[in-house]
Amino acid sequence: MRRFLNLFVNARLRAQIVKELLSILRDPRSRIIVFVPPLMQLLIFTFATTLEVRNADIAVYDRDAGHWSHELVARIDAADFVNEIHTVHSPEALRDLIDRRAVIAALNIGPEFSRDIAAGKVGTVQVIVDGRRSNAGQITVGYLNTIAAGVSAAVQRDTVHANPVVVRHWFNPNLIYRWFVVPALSGILVFFSALMITSLSISRERELGTFDQLLVSPTTTFEIIVAKTMPALAIGLVLGLMMIAAAAFVFRVPFEGSFWLLMPSLLLFILSVVGIGLMISSVSATQQQAILGAFAIGVPAVLMSGFATPVENMPTLLQWLAEAIPLKHFLVIVEGTFLKAMPASDIIANTWPLVIIALVTLSMAVVFVRSRLE
Amino acid sequence: MNDQTSKTVDSQADLIQDERAQRAFDWRRLMALVRKESLQAIRDPSTILIAFVLPIILLFLFAYAVSLDVREVRIGVVLESDSASAQSLAAAFAGTRYLKVTPARDRREVAEQVVSGQLRGYVVIPQDFEKRLTSGQPQSVVQVITDGSLPNTANFVANYAQGVVLNWQASRHSGRPVSVINLEPRYWFNAELESRRSLVPGAIAIVMTIIGTMLTALVVAREWERGTMEAVLSTPASVVEILIGKLLPYFVLGMAATLASAALAAFVFDVPLRGSLPALLILSAVFLVPALGQGLLISSVTKNQFLASQIALFSGFLPAFLLSGFLFEIDAMPVPIQAITYLIPARYFVSSLQTVFLAGDVWAVFLPDLAAMMAIGVFFFAIAKRKTRKNLES
Amino acid sequence: MSNVNHVMSTAITSDVFRRLGKNNAAVMIEDVVKRFGEVQALNGFSAEIQYGRLTGLVGPDGAGKTTLMRIMTGLLVPNSGRVTLAGFDVVDDNEAIHIVSGYMPQRFGLYEDLSVMENMRLYAQLRGMDADQHGDIFDSLLDFTRLGPFTKRLAGKLSGGMKQKLGLACALMAKPKVLLLDEPSVGVDPVSRQDLWRMVQELTDDGMAVVWSTAYLDEAERCQSVLLLNEGKLEFNGPPQELTDQIKERSYRLEQVGTERRAVLSKALNLASVGDGVIQGDAVRVVLREDANTREIKALADDVGASLTLVQPRFEDAFIDLLGGGPGGTSALAERIDAVELGSDVAVSCRNLTKRFGDFTATDDVSFEVQKGEIFGLLGPNGAGKSTTFKMLCGLFKPTEGEAQVVGHDLRYATGSAKSQLGYMAQKFSLYGLLSVQQNLEFSAGVYGLEGDIKRQRIDEMINTFDLSQYLSTSPDSLPLGYKQRLALACALMHRPPVLFLDEPTSGVDPITRREFWTHINGLARKGVTIMVTTHFMDEAEYCDRVAMMYRARLIALDTPDALKQGAVNEKHPDPTMEDAFIHLVESAQLDDEARRDAKAAV
Structure with a gap:
């Protein structure tokens, strides 16, 4: 503990921290590279990453000239998610539209449709979906089902019938996808920035020979590692704050939780990422190795973090592995803080894994740097 | 024979050699450059990591971890x-x-x-x-x-x-219909609705982008950084030879990685290849034109490994990942972003790959995609060629 | 197609003959000017380079040597003026230039992950040669470079000297008419350097024009003709002897100066009549200024009890004289430093020091002691284990066996206070390119624990001593090499260490900057600072009190420079130089090795 306190009155450490910060922020070009691309990506990807379906084209092959098929098609045409209805007159034309990816789904309405409904029977419509776009296809079917249910209600207006289920979506009543994406993207972009900055820090000094210079000076390995965590910590924190502010004020994502719980979690998150970055850096001989190493670890980490798909959907083994990914824990915290007003106990449940990851990776980095002295 | 004639013979021999060396394009020089590049690629462990290990990990994750099917x-x-x-x-x-x-x-x-x-x-x-x-x-x-x-x-x-x-x-209450309209969905090409079947072909596009753009950008930048470019430029090899010599091995590597990924997809991840193998190869080959062109362009502009990797990440990998329609529907994006996706070669490749794997040889899909990829590729190469001069003037 | 080619080649050939007939120069330079932005790299001069001759291109750093090389090989385009090589214009006939010339850039473009043979094949084929049909050329090149036994080794695993020889072999493919070598001997030990010389000599004898750019002036002396550049201008063009003759009877040696030689050199350099001076073992060599008389130097010789003898001028003397003489003899830096007090007289020591990497032994059982205030040199061919030994001494490597101590501390276990006893200046002056000069100074002060007033005071002192004020906000990367070296020295000395480690401190640095550097080092040694230095530069070895010679991981000799030179006296070299001594030691160690192997085989 005493050793730790001494650190902050230590001229050697101060000099190193200043050096680390300057080596990233002195050059105006590198300042731009550090801050501008992540913010631009937040903007572009927020709009790009959506699992909703919009502007969809749908084909209709209607062999029924009755009232109810007309009603169904009219309601689909009027739906928000539909861009255009393509009317076709042969199964071949329908097949062609699907094959060419011109439409995502096609309704095949049989000649008996309206007659069946009028007779009190169930009218069946075949919906052909482009399985190449399996996810969007499924969502489209969901939308179409809602429309069909509406028509059905109109048919049955004499008979008493109501939806037996009342649904309430907590935290995000209208299920606005952006409310989920923006906080998650802030986490991902901070993760990548911090990883890239730190993974280069030792390998660059090694390649340029300044690392030897550092090792012969009175500074300790512990101080070197502490100093090297600083720029990523500072930049990550600033980036994180900028993105959280953008989420709250530009994208209008409701911020329900405690800012004062989010801040320490963000710091711990960055610290654990920095640990991974420094570990990569301390085993890399060259900058190229460090870049590729960070890439080979960063991309799978994002895929397994629960951003693209929930962690619980993954095989058990991968779920265990995901526990070692700081981003997985931070996504829970940041989503929880924004939308759910997550209480301190839940936040802490997700921060202690971050502490462990940080401790393990940073100690490994110290060990690797020391063992390189052999 | 006197001295005079022997001298003439000598200078004629010189002439023949000069003539051969003088040609703007020479197969032998090209093959020498290709051999060099291949040996380097094979001997560098980071190339193997990026070209073979990372793709396997990515395909595996897309097949099992990034499942869009909800379960449990x-x-x-x-x-x-x-x-x-x-x-x-x-x-x-x-x-x-x-x-x-x-x-x-x-x-x-x-x-x-x-x-x-x-x-x-x-x-x-x-x-x-x-x-x-x-x-x-x-x-x-x-x-x-x-x-x-x-x-x-x-x-x-x-x-x-x-x-x-x-x-x-x-x-x-059997007998009382819940709804009078029953929609009967049929999922063509993917009847069991496994998201893996549409994600794995898309993932191949990501893998090829990494090899084509990222790796190429790095290796060309490395050549500038280590000073070997200066030595090669001072030989009779022409710019075209140097560029092709650099790219051909990565083209082959990219095709090998595609074949390996396709085999992995078909035999391990249970994704059917309903189209023909030649169609898959043509598509992959044409996609590599813009992918390699982009890598070449990045490295000839930056000449520095760190910058090259950053730009390749932001302009190659991430757009291929997020804007190609592979994870997120392009139709659902706002119009300005949709406009950007038209410039991303992976967009066309993903669409064709999903088709060739799941639907079959639908040339109505392939031809416009091939044309678009080709056009973007030619554009990248034209700029890269202009940016690479046969001297060190910048 | 072939028809077109034929027509083209005939056109080119007739062109060649016409031009050759008119002028027989290998390279013609006419009023060539080259600017990079604001900087005028070449200032508009003309010169000719002849076939069958070795032409040296010499000058201080930033004189424009590399720029001229790159223009001659068609890699840069002059802003005005004209350069033709073998009759071809370097701009208009760019293609042809690459066929008739061979070029070896400063860091030759060897592919480190290709083998020796693969590199050679590549460059052969790029020059339109078929490796299978030209086996004889390969054989002769391998023979010529003595690389025959290493054809399968990766280029990255070759020693510095072997790399340079391989680079030369690659540049020699397809027998160019003009061969351009840019600083081929930087980082090359004397034995390999001798090989390079022999190779080039043979080539010029065959009629090739060879251009050799260098910062080593003993090399320039061996050239048949020299182009001396300074600040983009041509200062001299002709045989080196011509320049040397201009300063006849101005070079003297003060023999047997003894232990006070550093003080004597300092005094000599401060004399108005002395333009230049260096230490040569026990002697001090001085060059008088133009029109100066010997009165002052005679007085000095009498004063210290040395004998004054007139010696043959060297090209280096003339070079320094032409550029206005070397720096003075007083180090402003050393003046400010208090004399070093140590607990013991031994500053650095090592016992049975051994380092193995797997099967490979880099340092084998090395022991020595270095006294306080001594300048101790570590010499040896490339790959002999100098660097490894050096790194163990300053705690960067852990010895496999044995131990090393600096000022009584084993640095492996040393605390910060023990480590602050040494200063370290790495090869290539490892400075932070992303920080400004000022920030670099502040960092090295801080990392050695300096704070407050004393920090500010030391930094100001360094800025004044090394004249860095004009560069404070620029990046070290864009500094001239000489200033980079000054900055690196300033950073290493900020905390006033009693022991200073210098790893090849003057590699590639021009003679004037080198002299200034040694003025500081001499001054520091006189104040009791112990200096450990590795070098490839034999002139520099002369400054050392004692020299340790390493060969194949072992210490093969440890003595004063004069004693080492004395040991190499034979009929061929009655008055051997340090370089002769080096080669002699290496060759006899080789013979020993062979004898031992034969003895073993016999058993």
């Missing part, structure tokens, strides 16, 4: 009523394949777990469930609460819970 969503079922029908509905929830039910008596128990993220929602079977069920009035019988902070899962929970209740009701 954890929800709570709060049973406030003890009636037989309430018990039967709770049992119906517990019996489904896609839900993992935590039973509870009090909604406060499960509410906290929704906040902490242990449950994705809960169903309340209320105290007056029996009364509501038999009242004959149009009213709801159960309440569903979801975790809206994960919109996809929330949607799934809501729809699925509704389906469970409707089915349960239908089974109780």
Whole structure:
């Protein structure tokens, strides 16, 4: 503990921290590279990453000239998610539209449709979906089902019938996808920035020979590692704050939780990422190795973090592995803080894994740097 | 023979050699450059890591980790009523394949777990469930609460819970139709609706972007950094030879990685290849034109490994990942972003790859995609050629 | 197609003959000017380079040597003026230039992950030669470079000297008419350097024009003709002897100066009549200024009890004289430093020091002691284990066996206070390019624990001593090499260490900057600072009190420079130089090795 306190009155450490910060922020070009691309990506990807379906084209092959098929098609045409209805007159034309990816789904309405409904029977419509776009296809079917249910209600207006289920979506009543994406993207972009900055820090000094210079000076390995965590910590924190502010004020994502719980979690998150970055850096001989190493670890980490798909959907083994990914824990915290007003106990449940990851990776980095002295 | 003639013979021999060396394009020089590049690629462990190990990891993750199919969503079922029908509905929830039910008596128990993220929602079977069920009035019988902070899962929970209740009701009053319109979805090309089948072909496009753009950008930048470019430029080799010599091995590497990925997809991940192998090869070959061109362009502009990797990441990898239509629907994006996607070669490749794997040889899809990839590729090469001069003037 | 080619080649050939007939120069430079932004790299001069001759291109750093090389080989385009090589204009006939010339850039473009043979094949084929049909050329090149036994080794695993020889072999493919070598001997030990010389000599004898750019002036002396550049201008063009003759009878040696030689050199350099001076073992060599008389230097010789003898001028003397003489003899830096007090007289010591990497032994059982205030040199061919030994001494490597101590501390276990006893200046002056000069100074002060007033005071002192004020906000990367070296020295000395480690401190640095550097080092040694230095530069070895020679991981000799030179006296070299001594030691160690191997085989 005493050793730790001494650190902050230590001229050697101060000099190193200043050096680390300057080596990233002195050059105006590198300042731009550090801050501008992540913010631009937040903007572009927020709009790009959506699992909703919009502007969809749908084909209709209607062999029924009755009232109810007309009603169904009219309601689909009027739906928000539909861009255009393509009317076709042969199964071949329908097949062609699907094959060419011109439409995502096609309704095949049989000649008996309206007659069946009028007779009190169930009218069946075949919906052909482009399985190449399996996810969007499924969502489209969901939308179409809602429309069909509406028509059905109109048919049955004499008979008493109501939806037996009342649904309430907590935290995000209208299920606005952006409310989920923006906080998650802030986490991902901070993760990548911090990883890239730190993974280069030792390998660059090694390649340029300044690392030897550092090792012969009175500074300790512990101080070197502490100093090297600083720029990523500072930049990550600033980036994180900028993105959280953008989420709250530009994208209008409701911020329900405690800012004062989010801040320490963000710091711990960055610290654990920095640990991974420094570990990569301390085993890399060259900058190229460090870049590729960070890439080979960063991309799978994002895929397994629960951003693209929930962690619980993954095989058990991968779920265990995901526990070692700081981003997985931070996504829970940041989503929880924004939308759910997550209480301190839940936040802490997700921060202690971050502490462990940080401790393990940073100690490994110290060990690797020391063992390189052999 | 006197000295004079022997000298003439000598200079003629020189001439022949000069003539051969003088040619703007020489196969032998090209092959020498190709051999060099291949040896280097094979001997560098980071090339192997990026070209073979990372693709396998990525394909594996896309096949198993990034599944868009929901399974085993954890929800709570709060049973406030003890009636037989309430018990039967709770049992119906517990019996489904896609839900993992935590039973509870009090909604406060499960509410906290929704906040902490242990449950994705809960169903309340209320105290007056029996009364509501038999009242004959149009009213709801159960309440569903979801975790809206994960919109996809929330949607799934809501729809699925509704389906469970409707089915349960239908089974109780057999004969009375729930709805008079029945939509019968048929998923063409992917009848079992496994997202893996559409994600894995898309992932091949990502892998090829990494090899084509990222790796090429790095190796060309390295040549500038290490000073070997200066030595090669001072030989008779022409710019065209140097560029092709640099790219051909990575073209072959890219094609090898495609074949390996396709084999992996077909035999390990159970993705059918319904189209023909030649079609797949043509598509991959044409996609490599813009991918390699982009890598070459990046490195000839930056001449520095760190910058090259950053630009390749932001302009190659991430757009291929997020804007190619492979994970996220392009149609659903705002118009300005849709416009950007037209400039991304991976967009065309993903569309064709999904088609060649799942649908078959649909040339109506392939031809426009091939044309677009080719056009972008030619554009990149034209600029890269202009940027690479046969001297060190910048 | 072939028809077109034929027509083209005939056109080119007739062109060649016409031009050759008119003028027989290998390279013609006419009023060539080259600017990079604001900087005028070449200032508009003309010169000719002849076939069958070795032409040296010499000058201080930033004189424009590399720029001229790159223009001659068609890699840069002059802003005005004209350069033709073998009759072809370097701009208009760019293609042809690459056929008739061979070029070896400063860091030759060897592919480190290709083998020796693969590199040679590549460059052969790029020059339109078929490796299978030209086996004889390969054989002769391998023979010529003595790389025959290493054809399968990866280029990255070759020693510095072997790399240079391989680079030369690659540049020699397809027998160019003009061969351009940019600083081929930087980082090359004397034995390999001798090989390079022999190779080039043979080539010029065959009629090739060879251009050799260098910062080593003993090399320039061996050239048949020299182009001396300074600040983009041509200062001299002709045989080196011509320049040397201009300063006849101005070079003197003060023999047998003894232990006070550093003080004597300092005094000598401060004399108005002395333009230049260096230490040569026990002697001090001085060059008088133009029109100066010997009165002052005679007085000095009498004063210290040395004998004054007139010696043959060297090209280096003339070079320094032409550029206005070397720096003075007083180090402003050393003046400010208090004399070093140590607990013991031994500053650095090592016992049975051994380092193995797997099967490979880099340092084998090395022991020595270095006295306080001594300048101790570590010499040896490339790959002999100098660097490894050096790194173990300053705690960067852990010895496999044995131990090393600096001022009584084993640095492996040393605390910060023990480590602050040494200063370290790495090869290539490892400075932070992303920080400004000022920030670099502040960092090295801080990392050695300096704070407050004393920190500010030391930094100001360094800025004044090394004249860095004009560069404070620029990056070290864009500094001239000489200033980079000054900055690196300033950073290493900020905390006033009693022991200073210098790893090849003057590699590639021009003679004037080198002299200034040694003025500081001499001054520091006189204040009791112990200096450990590795070098490839034999002139520099002369400054050392004692020299340790390493060969194949072992210490093969340890003595004063004069004693080492004395040991190499034979009929061929009655008055051997340090370089002769080096080669002699290496060759006899080789013979020993062979004898031992034969003895073993016999058993």
